[in-house]
Amino acid sequence: MSADLQSFLAFWEERHPEDVVRIAQPVQARYQVTALATKLEREKRFPILVFENVRTEAGEPSAFPLVTYLMSSRRRLAELMQAPAERLGIITYERSHQRRQPVVVKRAQAPVKEVVARGDEIDLTKLPALVHHDMDPGPYISGGFLTCYHPEYGTDNSALHRGWIHGPREIRVLLEASTHNGHIFALHERRREDLRVAYWVGAHPLVILGCETRIPLTDSHFAAAGGMLGQPLRLVPSETLGDDFLVPADAEFVIEGHLMAGKRRPEGPFGEYTRYSGPQRWNPYLEVTAVTHRAGAHWYDLMVGHSHCLGSLTREGAAYEKVRRAVPTITNVYAPMSGCGQFHLYLQIDKLVEGSSKIALVEALTSHHLVKHAWVFDTDVDIFDEQQVMQAFATRFQGDRDIVVLPGLPAPTLDPSRPSELGTKTGFDCTKPVDPRRFARKLSVPQDVMEKIDLENFIPRDRLTNIPYERYG
Amino acid sequence: MNLVYVNCPRCEETFYVDPEFFEVPDAYCHCPYCAHEFSVYRQRSA
Ligand SMILES: [Zn+2]
Numbered sequence: 375m376s377a378d379l380q381s382f383l384a385f386w387e388e389r390h391p392e393d394v395v396r397i398a399q400p401v402q403a404r405y406q407v408t409a410l411a412t413k414l415e416r417e418k419r420f421p422i423l424v425f426e427n428v429r430t431e432a433g434e435p436s437a438f439p440l441v442t443y444l445m446s447s448r449r450r451l452a453e454l455m456q457a458p459a460e461r462l463g464i465i466t467y468e469r470s471h472q473r474r475q476p477v478v479v480k481r482a483q484a485p486v487k488e489v490v491a492r493g494d495e496i497d498l499t500k501l502p503a504l505v506h507h508d509m510d511p512g513p514y515i516s517g518g519f520l521t522c523y524h525p526e527y528g529t530d531n532s533a534l535h536r537g538w539i540h541g542p543r544e545i546r547v548l549l550e551a552s553t554h555n556g557h558i559f560a561l562h563e564r565r566r567e568d569l570r571v572a573y574w575v576g577a578h579p580l581v582i583l584g585c586e587t588r589i590p591l592t593d594s595h596f597a598a599a600g601g602m603l604g605q606p607l608r609l610v611p612s613e614t615l616g617d618d619f620l621v622p623a624d625a626e627f628v629i630e631g632h633l634m635a636g637k638r639r640p641e642g643p644f645g646e647y648t649r650y651s652g653p654q655r656w657n658p659y660l661e662v663t664a665v666t667h668r669a670g671a672h673w674y675d676l677m678v679g680h681s682h683c684l685g686s687l688t689r690e691g692a693a694y695e696k697v698r699r700a701v702p703t704i705t706n707v708y709a710p711m712s713g714c715g716q717f718h719l720y721l722q723i724d725k726l727v728e729g730s731s732k733i734a735l736v737e738a739l740t741s742h743h744l745v746k747h748a749w750v751f752d753t754d755v756d757i758f759d760e761q762q763v764m765q766a767f768a769t770r771f772q773g774d775r776d777i778v779v780l781p782g783l784p785a786p787t788l789d790p791s792r793p794s795e796l797g798t799k800t801g802f803d804c805t806k807p808v809d810p811r812r813f814a815r816k817l818s819v820p821q822d823v824m825e826k827i828d829l830e831n832f833i834p835r836d837r838l839t840n841i842p843y844e845r846y847g
Numbered sequence: 848m849n850l851v852y853v854n855c856p857r858c859e860e861t862f863y864v865d866p867e868f869f870e871v872p873d874a875y876c877h878c879p880y881c882a883h884e885f886s887v888y889r890q891r892s893a
Contacts, residue, residue, distance in 0.1 A: 509862050511879035640877040640884075643862055653850035654864040656874045790848045 467691020474600030507645035517676030576626025735801030
């Protein structure tokens, strides 16, 4: 099967027609798509959304459909990975170590070369890129990978970087110095050289998952994406950046250009994964030299600031691996969306040794700089049920005895409560003592009674569904 | 998060910027509401 966004959509729609929603009604790129996604999120529904008639910021109907919420369903990604949803982070992490070296194809075999625009033919304002939230200054590339090549290692580096489409041929990019792409740009700036880069937008969800994996600078993201996908990524030479600059042949869009050395322009504010707007910054910008796309290309948007699994799966896998080395009886980990998918980790361990729960907390908190708080629970707590999580926190935790505080560590840049570059990581040990006779017994009804009582034998289903649902349970 | 609220002198809408705009001489802010561009260099009150 061809591994691209549109063939995935066709495959998934045939298999799960209920999970792909095509919207033919006209919608505005400014706020309306986000409003619709927000309302679906409140209902906890995350179908793949395909908007077939988007009016751009310029008020024109865009020729390109828009796809969003692709990465927002853990259930969907789990089925795609043939993994239980509760183990998805761990299994994704395991698969992220696999590598398939990419292959290079000729231009004629690359769908992304079906339409090529250079110079004055380029007009980014015709794309259905969204203005997501109030205070965003304009349409943004939110789901595009920015690729460049390391000047010494020659390896490709790809990462999601937000990009404000500022006019027909300019994109202003958030490129933090701590990122690999930021580092490669700094190496070029030191030599007063512009950096050749390409945004590529729209790919198979497993390519997105594989490319988003955190790997060393000496490793190829394209090879990691191939590993996740289970087949090599197909690459093709760029149009304007040289034949040695390879881009994904099966992407929907490729936007080529140069990040200008030593030059900065205002970028942002932008609504971020924290569900707050980050401030405007003085950031580099990209002068676009070519745009290539498929005939009938679909634009891909990542609904930033709303539920998606990209960060959370990576956090879970890395934490699981790190904790497991110290506490082999870790059973699971979850990075809930209530913690922005990044800041919070719920660990579950089979606690055999007193103190191992605190070791697990230290390991989890130091597994990534974005992890801010971690909780550890026993195996009788379903860490995917926040009612159970909070109940265990309420009844198994004492503030003086069960807390781990690690001050003075690098803090997430976009955390609104961050006091400075350094912040505090805190762990909460919500486990019981190892000896069960030192702790109260949890309420239970004998199992045989629970199994024999069928609610619907006493209250028929149609009567049951008429009973008001209690939000404040 | 390091941010400073600013008012656009043209449309008077409020948004926020990184403090670097007050420290870098050639940096200028861009109003996300009306696209007006203006400098706040050394304007920050103590
Ligand atoms: Zn203004």
